[in-house]
Amino acid sequence: MISQEQNDTYTRVGRGTPCGELLRRYWQPVALVDELDGPRPVRPVRLLGENFVLFRDEQGRFGMLDRDCPHRGADLAYGRLEAGGLRCPFHGWLFDATGKCLETPAEPVGSKLCDRIRQGSYPVAVRSGIVFAYIGKGTPPAFPDLDCFVAPETHTFAFKGLWECNWLQSLEVGMDPAHASFLHRFFEDEDPEASYGKQFRSTSIDSDLPITKVLREYDRPQISVASVPHGLRLTSLRPIDETQTHVRVTNIVFPQAFVIPMSPTVTITQWHVPVDDHNNYWFTLFTSFTDPLDKKTMREQRLATYPAPDYKPLRNRSNNWGYNPAEQQAQTYLGMGFDINVHDQWACESQGPIQDRTREHLGQSDKAITAYRRLLSAEIEKVAAGETPLMHLDAAQAATLRGPVSFDGVDRAGDVERYWRDGDARRRAAAPWGAEVEA
Amino acid sequence: MTDVTFILRDGSRRTLDIPEGSSVMQAAVMENLKGIDGECGGCLSCATCHVYIEAIGAGELPPIDEEENALLDGVAAERRPESRLSCQILATPGLSGLVLRVPERQM
Numbered sequence: 001m002i003s004q005e006q007n008d009t010y011t012r013v014g015r016g017t018p019c020g021e022l023l024r025r026y027w028q029p030v031a032l033v034d035e036l037d038g039p040r041p042v043r044p045v046r047l048l049g050e051n052f053v054l055f056r057d058e059q060g061r062f063g064m065l066d067r068d069c070p071h072r073g074a075d076l077a078y079g080r081l082e083a084g085g086l087r088c089p090f091h092g093w094l095f096d097a098t099g100k101c102l103e104t105p106a107e108p109v110g111s112k113l114c115d116r117i118r119q120g121s122y123p124v125a126v127r128s129g130i131v132f133a134y135i136g137k138g139t140p141p142a143f144p145d146l147d148c149f150v151a152p153e154t155h156t157f158a159f160k161g162l163w164e165c166n167w168l169q170s171l172e173v174g175m176d177p178a179h180a181s182f183l184h185r186f187f188e189d190e191d192p193e194a195s196y197g198k199q200f201r202s203t204s205i206d207s208d209l210p211i212t213k214v215l216r217e218y219d220r221p222q223i224s225v226a227s228v229p230h231g232l233r234l235t236s237l238r239p240i241d242e243t244q245t246h247v248r249v250t251n252i253v254f255p256q257a258f259v260i261p262m263s264p265t266v267t268i269t270q271w272h273v274p275v276d277d278h279n280n281y282w283f284t285l286f287t288s289f290t291d292p293l294d295k296k297t298m299r300e301q302r303l304a305t306y307p308a309p310d311y312k313p314l315r316n317r318s319n320n321w322g323y324n325p326a327e328q329q330a331q332t333y334l335g336m337g338f339d340i341n342v343h344d345q346w347a348c349e350s351q352g353p354i355q356d357r358t359r360e361h362l363g364q365s366d367k368a369i370t371a372y373r374r375l376l377s378a379e380i381e382k383v384a385a386g387e388t389p390l391m392h393l394d395a396a397q398a399a400t401l402r403g404p405v406s407f408d409g410v411d412r413a414g415d416v417e418r419y420w421r422d423g424d425a426r427r428r429a430a431a432p433w434g435a436e437v438e439a
Numbered sequence: 440m441t442d443v444t445f446i447l448r449d450g451s452r453r454t455l456d457i458p459e460g461s462s463v464m465q466a467a468v469m470e471n472l473k474g475i476d477g478e479c480g481g482c483l484s485c486a487t488c489h490v491y492i493e494a495i496g497a498g499e500l501p502p503i504d505e506e507e508n509a510l511l512d513g514v515a516a517e518r519r520p521e522s523r524l525s526c527q528i529l530a531t532p533g534l535s536g537l538v539l540r541v542p543e544r545q546m
Contacts, residue, residue: 001480003471358469361480370478374546 002373007357010376011166013274014049019376022383023048024136025392026255027143029271029283030054030064030124031131032158034299035309042086043309044077047135049276052122053077054131055086055097063097064133066120071104095119128285129158141391142398144230146253148269148285151433154292159299160283161306161313163345166354167256167274170282173344174258174270175372177236177248178365181219183347184340185333186212197298198339202263204246205409205423214238214246221248223364225371230254230391230404232375234368237416247416249407252372254391255379261408265290265427268406278353281311289431305339313345321346403438441530446493446540448474457530463539464488464526474541481526483507487545489514492521496536500528516542 002010013020030045031054041056044067051067053076065086069076074090081087083103085096093114094103099121101114123134127149134140143149148156163170173179189210203210218238226233231254238246251259257271269285286293305314315322321336328335336342362370379389393401403424411419428435443463444454457466467475467488476487483506492500500523503511507527511518525539 001465001468001477003469005471359480361482362478363484366478370476370546 001360001362002357004358007354009380010168010357010373011354012277013167014277018380018384020048021136022376022380022389023255023274025138025141025383025389026136027125027132027134027140028256029130029160029273029281030133032160032283033126033129033131034158036062036131040081042077042079042081044075045133046275047133048274050135052133052135053079053086054124054133055079055081057081057085057097059084061097062124062126062131063095063099064122064124065095065099069093070101070117070119093117097121128153128156128287130283130285141393142395144253144391144393144398144401145436146230146259146269146401147267147289147403147435148259148287150435151287155288155433157286157293157295157298158283159286159302159306159311160281161302161311161341161345162275162279162281163272163348164279164317164353165349165351166277167272167280169351169355170272170280170344170348171252171256171258172369172372173348174260174272175232175234175250175252175368176366177221177223177234177250177368178219179347181215181221182333183343184212185216186338187216187331187333189213196294197301205264205407206412207244207246207410209240209246209410211408214240218246221365223367225368227371227375228404230401232368232371233404235416235420240410243412245411245414245416247407247409247411247420249405249420251404251406252368253404254375255389259404259406261406262286264408266293289427289435305342313342315342315345317349321349401438402436405438441532441537442535443530444536444538445472445475445490446538447472448541448543459530459532461530462526463490463528463530463537464524466530467525472541474545475525476545477526483510483524483526486510486514486524488525489516489542489545490523490525490539491519491542492523492537493540494536494538496534498531498533498535500534500537503527514542515544515546 009018031043035043036056043054045052045054052064053067054064056062067076069088071093079086085094087094092105099119101117104114107113123140125132189212221236221238224235231252234250236248257269259269262268267287271283273281324335334343382389405424407420407424409423425437440456442454443457444452446452455466464477468477478487479485507524511522
């Protein structure tokens with residue numbers, strides 16, 4: 001339970017708000033590279049309550065500019081992509097990817113107006129199929145050498161989806177290991193072999209237990225939270241019997257991503273990026289430690305329920321997320337189908353546009369949430385005091401980060417930390433792309 | 440309404456006028472008083488609203504029951520004879536003048 005004032009501090013992210021200023025100190029995912037692959041690579045972007053236009057010029061360079069034309073405010077997202085930039089269809093003003101005004105064709109010959117105009121432009125970087133932008137003050141941080149950024153293009157796949165609620169409640173579901181035993185419970189286990197590219201369908205490492213069975217039958221995880229250089233590490237233990245313990249290691253990469261295992265060989269890194277105070281996009285990067293990913297299959301699976309161009313899920317509040325009481329009775333705990341993304345989406349969206357945390361009651365299984373909020377408070381205060389927040393890295397610091405370890409397996413030796421560290425190291429040693437071990 | 444004074448970690452004092460029936464923890468959290476967390480919202484599962492009783496007004500505090508006693512064993516700061524969980528202290532007019540000290544830490 002927190003006060004209204006505290007809840008506002010965490011959830012309001014417009015320019016000038018304390019948390020908004022913190023989040024502006026990081027690279028933010030703004031689009032999939034896929035979105036700028038078509039015949040007209042121009043996309044409107046709304047990020048942290050501000051409007052931009054992202055485009056790729058004729059030479060393939062990315063640019064992100066303020067969306068309103070500096071002439072009379074018309075919408076550059078409807079611009080003409082030509083002549084080395086993006087042209088406003090209102091009076092033909094032309095801007096390049098850096099925001100430089102190249103032409104104001106209606107002005108008299110010899111006019112210098114163009115030289116004195118500069119459209120707001122923002123640094124853009126592409127990593128692993130995601131376009132990131134930096135809209136904060138000063139120099140952008142360096143990208144850390146985490147698996148999802150280090151792995152080759154063949155071994156990563158990126159996708160995104162819209163959730164109609166605040167970013168923080170969406171991120172908080174990613175640091176809540178207990179919910180998976182309930183919200184994602186299936187009454188029968190699928191054949192893991194037939195579940196390529198889906199979450200929570202595989203077997204745990206070193207066992208023949210489907211993860212769905214572990215979650216269903218062992219529902220009181222012992223959760224511990226550790227502070228680590230990238231944020232938080234969560235370890236969830238589910239004792240199965242006297243000799244076996246199910247171990248799941250997950251992470252928060254501060255400020256906005258979690259890293260979790262999808263299968264023994266694939267991890268998920270997922271950002272929750274505020275569109276504004278009431279909406280956020282999740283951006284997920286799948287990273288494989290073994291075979292190249294079948295991107296076509298993974299993309300088609302997801303586009304079927306998160307159609308382009310807005311990636312708004314077909315199941316949403318307007319149709320009760322497809323809720324089916326008969327299914328809830330017989331097949332799933334929630335009754336909204338077998339895609340666990342929908343389950344999480346319902347949990348978060350049903351809390352309302354911004355969860356009223358003055359009415360919550362956190363339990364011991366929510367300890368990572370309270371640890372994260374403490375961290376968020378501390379880093380918000382650092383930025384307000386003019387200091388550099390956690391994970392706003394320089395190049396030297398960024399090069400020291402690895403991993404992070406995310407792991408799902410069954411320990412039989414009674415030393416869980418050694419178990420997941422050894423298991424992770426073996427997986428990395430076998431990876432074709434030289435994944436290094438986290439310190 | 441009940442006047443309850445908190446001595447904060449920096450030594451400053453802050454007095455809240457708490458409506459009857461509200462818990463001291465709830466009032467402190469809703470007023471953003473630093474040092475009282477109250478994560479569980481008052482359902483006796485977190486022990487993050489620990490306080491030391493400095494002075495009692497005219498009335499009497501409710502006795503410590505078994506559950507509060509067990510949780511007090513797990514508070515992050517030192518448990519002292521004057522330790523209480525502020526979620527278990529409901530404001531009554533008789534308690535006006537209560538003075539509480541915020542402990543060094545709750546986690």
